[in-house]
Amino acid sequence: MKADPKDQQRLLDLQAIDTTLQQLAHRRKNLPEIAELDVLGKAIGRLEDERARAEVDVDDLDRDIARLEREVDTVRQRSAKDQQRLVDGRLPARELTALEHEIASLARRQSELEDAELELMEKRETSQAALDAVDEKISVAREKRIAAENRRDNSVSEITKEAEWKQNARRPLAADLPAELVQLYDKIRESSGGLGAALVQYGRCGGCRLELFGADRNRVKSAPVDEVVRCEECRRIMVRTGESGL
Structure with a gap:
């Protein structure tokens, strides 16, 4: 899948909202x-x-x-x-x-x-x-x-109230992103404990926290900037930025 790098980075904003919503739901239940x-x-x-x-x-x-x-x-x-x-x-x-x-x-x-x-x-x-x-x-x-x-x-x-505010912030953000990208993100998030996209930081997947080595590191490093890359280990979307260290 292809997606503008800026849209991929905005997935992290969407993920932050979803993480907060998940935390709020956990707080309510517990x-x-x-x-x-x-x-x-x-x-x-x-x-x-x-x-x-x-x-x-x-x-x-x-x-x-x-x-x-x-x-x-x-x-x-x-x-x-x-x-x-x-x-x-x-x-x-x-x-x-x-x-x-x-x-x-x-x-x-x-x-x-x-x-x-x-x-x-x-x-x-x-x-x-x-x-x-x-x-x-x-x-x-x-x-x-x-x-x-x-x-x-x-x-x-x-x-x-806080959940409603987050939901109100999520709707326009999700609507502004490519539908196919959001669908993939939501599908991964639902099957991966609420985390669908994570930042690659210092050569490490932010989802499973494993460091990228060898061919896997080269795969991610050489992928086009608009390529939606997924972790071989946890299958989450890996968002690459200047902090990725690749």
Whole structure:
């Protein structure tokens, strides 16, 4: 392929833009906030699981405490009735004795229930503290996530703007170059990791960084200035200038 040496040199300008666009795309894909958000998302998921378990513990204790309160209330009501019957004093001696035993038994039962209720209330206080603690952790993690999302969005916005500027600069440059040359450059770039053209500098290919020797060096050196020369090793377009050292 033939191309004006100036057009070949302008391929380096096109390559510089494409390299920047590739770097911007890499930056967008590998923003530190993306990894941070992934970590935070997993952490919040674990905390929400922990919260669900803590909430179940509190609910179970609330249910058990409510049950004991009902039992205590039932015992109190029954004891109050027995106390009233005892005060009335119109029962035979045998029944009064039995009633006194029942009142004593109810008092012990009430004491046992109240002790059990107190123990559960202490456990509930501990469980509620655990629930409050995990709620605080979730709140902090969510705030961090919001902050990271904002930083990510700001970075993406800046990258998008810069990419748009580069794309706007690329279009007229690519349009002004020979279509066949640009097509060859784009084809090589797509198959060569984003680098389609490189400067030959001090006898070395700027693409694969290998020094030209022997017949290969003579081939490049003797090629007409308008000949589009490609590296035998990496197959990229080698742009020759006064810095090529050939």
